[in-house]
Amino acid sequence: GEDVEQSLFLSVREGDSSVINCTYTDSSSTYLYWYKQEPGAGLQLLTYIFSNMDMKQDQRLTVLLNKKDKHLSLRIADTQTGDSAIYFCAESLSGGYNKLIFGAGTRLAVHP
Amino acid sequence: AAGVIQSPRHLIKEKRETATLKCYPIPRHDTVYWYQQGPGQDPQFLISFYEKMQSDKGSIPDRFSAQQFSDYHSELNMSSLELGDSALYFCASSSQGAATRTNEKLFFGSGTQLSVL
Numbered sequence: 001g002e003d004v005e006q007s008l009f010l011s012v013r014e015g016d017s018s019v020i021n022c023t024y025t026d027s028s029s030t031y032l033y034w035y036k037q038e039p040g041a042g043l044q045l046l047t048y049i050f051s052n053m054d055m056k057q058d059q060r061l062t063v064l065l066n067k068k069d070k071h072l073s074l075r076i077a078d079t080q081t082g083d084s085a086i087y088f089c090a091e092s093l094s095g096g097y098n099k100l101i102f103g104a105g106t107r108l109a110v111h112p
Numbered sequence: 113a114a115g116v117i118q119s120p121r122h123l124i125k126e127k128r129e130t131a132t133l134k135c136y137p138i139p140r141h142d143t144v145y146w147y148q149q150g151p152g153q154d155p156q157f158l159i160s161f162y163e164k165m166q167s168d169k170g171s172i173p174d175r176f177s178a179q180q181f182s183d184y185h186s187e188l189n190m191s192s193l194e195l196g197d198s199a200l201y202f203c204a205s206s207s208q209g210a211a212t213r214t215n216e217k218l219f220f221g222s223g224t225q226l227s228v229l
Contacts (some may be wrong), residue, residue: 033217042222043155043202063217088154099145099168100204102154 004103008091016047018076020106022089023071031092032065033100034074038085046074046087076108084110114139116205116221124227125193133224135187137205142188145218146178147202155202161186162208184189192228198228 009017012018023033032067033048039099049056049063056063062075076083117136137144143162147155149169155172156218161180172178175193181184184205190197204218 031217035220040225042203043220045217045219048217099156099157099160099170100147101157104154 004088004089004101006087006103006106007031008104009107009109011111014079014081014110014112016079018079018083018108018110020074020087020089022072022074022103023070024072024089024091024103026091026101027067027070028078028095032063032072032088033092034061034063035088035090035102036085037105039089043088059073072098079108079110081110082110084108085086098111116219117202118201118203118221118224120224121222122225122227124229125196127193129191129193129228131190132227133190133203133226134219135188135205136201136204137184137186138219141205141207141219142184143206143208144184145181145184145204145206146172147204147219147220149200149202149223150196151199158188159182176217193228195228197206198226200225 006022034046036046037043037045047058047061048100049065050099052099060077064073088105119134145160146158149155157171159178160168164180176190178188200223202220202223205219206218
């Protein structure tokens with residue numbers, strides 16, 4: 001079936017690392033994505049990872065993929081107040097047309 | 113760089129009215145997707161088009177219809193609007209390799225906020 005799950009809320013102190021976790025169920029997922037949504041705004045693609053990769057690093061962002069456990073995580077190093085937003089994990093199913101299935105989103109709150 | 117453009121940004125309608133949302137994909141993108149995000153919810157896939165043909169269908173009500181035009185822009189038509197249709201409607205675009213159907217990442221527009229009163 002198609003299901004993506006995330007914890008709903010994460011609170012971190014400014015300067016610390018944030019780790020947002022996601023689990024998915026479809027083993028045929030080809031791409032896995034992280035999107036950021038600020039209040040009243042659209043979905044901003046942060047990063048994505050191919051299903052045949054274990055890790056991808058992009059500046060302060062590190063994505064880890066455990067395909068065996070169907071677990072995806074996003075680590076934000078040196079979290080800043082501007083990182084406060086909702087982070088959506090999404091999987092792209094096989095079949096060629098790139099329909100995304102989103103998780104419920106994790107609200108990240110960064111406090112001083 | 114050009115992004116996905118949606119219009120209008122905000123739309124207020126009354127129950128039973130109709131609404132049309134427009135989406136202009138990134139140049140040279142051939143695939144358009146529509147998503148609906150209710151308050152406090154995750155985006156739900158509605159429908160997609162590849163090369164002007166419907167390519168996939170999700171939880172789109174029968175009261176809604178959509179199409180992709182020859183210039184690749186897309187319109188989502190919504191009739192007999194209900195209070196529950198109030199949501200943020202996102203359009204996304206991507207480029208599909210015609211031969212290999214290679215998945216490319218989706219780029220989202222800023223969305224149209226529809227309020228049904």
